[in-house]
Amino acid sequence: MEKITEKNDQFNIPKIGEIIQGKIIDKGKASVFLDLGALGTGIIYGKEFYEAKNKLKDLKSGDTTFAKIIDLENEDGYIELSLNEASKELAWHDLSQKKEKDKSFKVKISGANKGGLLAEVSGISAFLPVSQLSTEHYPKVDGGNTQKIFKELQKFIGKEIEIRVLDFNPREDKLILSEKLKEIKKIEEALKKYKVGDIVEVEVTGIADFGVFVKFINNKKESSEEKNKTAEELEGLIHISEMSWQLIKAPYELVKIGQKLKAKIINISDNKISLSLKALEKDPWENIEKKYKKGDDVKGKVVKFNPFGAFVQISSGIQGLCHISEFSPHKKMEEILEIGKKYNFQISLIEPAKHRISLKLAEEEINEEK
Helix, strand or coil, X not given: CCCEXXXXXXXXXXXXXXXEEEEEEEECCCEXXXXXXXXXXXXXXXXXXXXXXXXXXXXXXXXXXXXXXXXXXXXXXXXXXXXXXXXXXXXXXXXHHHHHCCCCEXXXXXXXXCCEEEEEECCXXXXXXXXXXXXXXXXXXXXXXXXXXXXXXHHHCCCEEEEEEEEEECCCCEEEEECCHHHHHXXXXXXXXXXXXXXXXXXXXXXXXXXXXXXECCCCCCCHHHHHHHXXXXXXXXXXXXXXCCCCCCHHHCCCXXXXXXXXXXXXXXXXXXXXXXXXXXXXXXXXXXXXXXXXXXXXXXXXXXXXXXEEEEECCEEEEEEHHHCCCCCCHHHHCCCCCXXXXXXXXXXXXXXXXXXXXXXXXXXXXX
């Protein structure tokens, strides 16, 4: 470190802000004296002493330490020093080196909030965002509920996690850590073995209301050790919309934790893999125009309400939407239709390429309600 002045360098003229090394020669109740060699004697006292009290109590006469010059000569002729400022500056330098060399190290988690985990690195407060947790530690919580995420994160308090420096700014006293950085290169290497369209075997590791988390297992001709590594390194997501052609309320209706499945890779982007179960099934919308056309009368079962209208199943894997605008402003949709019950509808629009059918209640159903 260029700022550090070796104590035996007799030709170096000290400057305020420099970090120098000295040997402790005396400790008082509120001051510590350091031998700075040719530079003379340094002192840590007053505010600087009390701020570094915990660090100084572990040092004894004869020990060497680094300190930062804050005054070249006080009224007693001593060079005034700060141990805290030196420690912090050296810590930032060490972190800079670790980031430059992409070096990993362990930190003990001291706290948590809804956004991530808190830690301290050499006296510097650090933050590990949820998004930077490894796939193993990432909280797989239904709907991304912040309270549930916070509860999961609290389980890490007191534990050590291996991390790397993601970003830092000494001026802003900002230190951001990442656990998943150590995975990225391994994941990138593992991803080279796969492409969009591949059919893979996966195991369900987590279920949320928006989809299913899975890990890859035994997909390529590799040694047992390589297979295990691939399983640990690669995780993907099957979104609820890709689980079945049928409309489902929640993923747990179809799968359970630990279940092994065959899935198709439909997208690889930013080291994230999206998969599909329904892509392995026959598309029920194929040649749908031969079966249905605009103006046809159909019978369908109401399977779900949402703010846009009612989803209606008219055949296996085929759902249409009866838009909210099709209902009377004087009578709510839920008052006219009932989940699980069948009604007569008419197809008002069919778009096979978009897997879309729009429906409206048949005249006899409207008249019956009246």
